[in-house]
Amino acid sequence: MGSEGIAYVTQPSRTARERIVAGAADMISRRGLNATSIRETAKHARAPLGSTYHYFPEGKQQLATEAVRYTGDLIARSLRKELEAGPVAGLRAFLGLWRKIVVDTDFRAGCPVLAVSIEEPPTDETPAALLAAAAVFEEWESLLAASLRDHGAEPEEAAQLATLIVAAVEGTVAMCRAKRSTQPLDRTAEQLQALILRLCR
Amino acid sequence: MGSEGIAYVTQPSRTARERIVAGAADMISRRGLNATSIRETAKHARAPLGSTYHYFPEGKQQLATEAVRYTGDLIARSLRKELEAGPVAGLRAFLGLWRKIVVDTDFRAGCPVLAVSIEEPPTDETPAALLAAAAVFEEWESLLAASLRDHGAEPEEAAQLATLIVAAVEGTVAMCRAKRSTQPLDRTAEQLQALILRLCR
DNA sequence: GCTAGACTATGACGGTCGTTATAGCCAGTG
């Protein structure tokens, strides 16, 4: 312990609640939702177990939901800013964020939104964390699509390409973890960048 | 029970060992590796728990490894056949396989190879299941890349596009599960098909 | 100072996990 968590750093200045959420996002991105226990989440955030149920009375589902939204907002904020310099710059920033997470954690962490997306819902109704994951994907896509439209792409084409970008990046991050190499990220980056350049005039 | 598992059907004609592997692949694709217990795997295959450790003496890791290879071979076999009709036909078959799994299971199942890829390795060395996942991705990519080269693509371009296709499909399946919709698959299919057509002359 | 409410500390509950051990069944071979 102590040398591993770099991607979602838990600065001691933040409140205990924020540290728990950020730590949960990090752990979910590494091991998946089901393998992330509330006990370890609390320990990772140097918070007592009891506090977890104080801050998140609805239990694990609420914590997972907030962790998904936390990461979603983190990425969306950066993406929104970089997209001001155009879709290619936005893509580069998007890829760069994930590359940093994957490399900094020695291919151990990935995307918690993806991790939550591939867990089977229990029985009948859709859990809140899965709904949050869908909303995060939607937001990332719409940010990219808007930028593509602003740079001359047809709306339908822009929507398609935005979906492709998000899906490809998520899949590529997973492939990098399996192969313990950033080569998939390099290849995907090349192809997606060419695709944007071709579409925006 | 009885009306849910359609994607990786467990025909009673197969041996108990095969049923356990196929069932494990299905369960991993739904809930992830860590949330798939050997007990439930055995129950799902109508095999006693003791038999699991008889057939797979190395325990859960061995079962997971074989489940990954099982799915990898299943997809690779179909992909190889359809690619004889060209890369576009291959892409269509690839997408169709995943679409069927996602739709038939009401967005509950996905790709077990992806699920294994995003689980953090325990401590020091890479687990066998993760190595198997990397090999499966590699095989799918090389099948696609070879077909693209055979139809006029430059080797480097072919490799890049093959990686993009595998990554995009894996990511898209996850997005479909989160959104409970096949729209991402439709969009990705459109973009990838256009990409192949543009590259192969 | 004192009290209310936010937070911590601690322990327990029933349950499932991976794995192992042991004893039994039941084909097929000699």
Next chain:
DNA sequence: CACTGGCTATAACGACCGTCATAGTCTAGC
């Protein structure tokens, strides 16, 4: 017929899980 080896049945092991309850500590406002 005995017997051997593949497979089953059953129970147990320590460990961890999500959740809840309860009692204690701390701090802000009166």
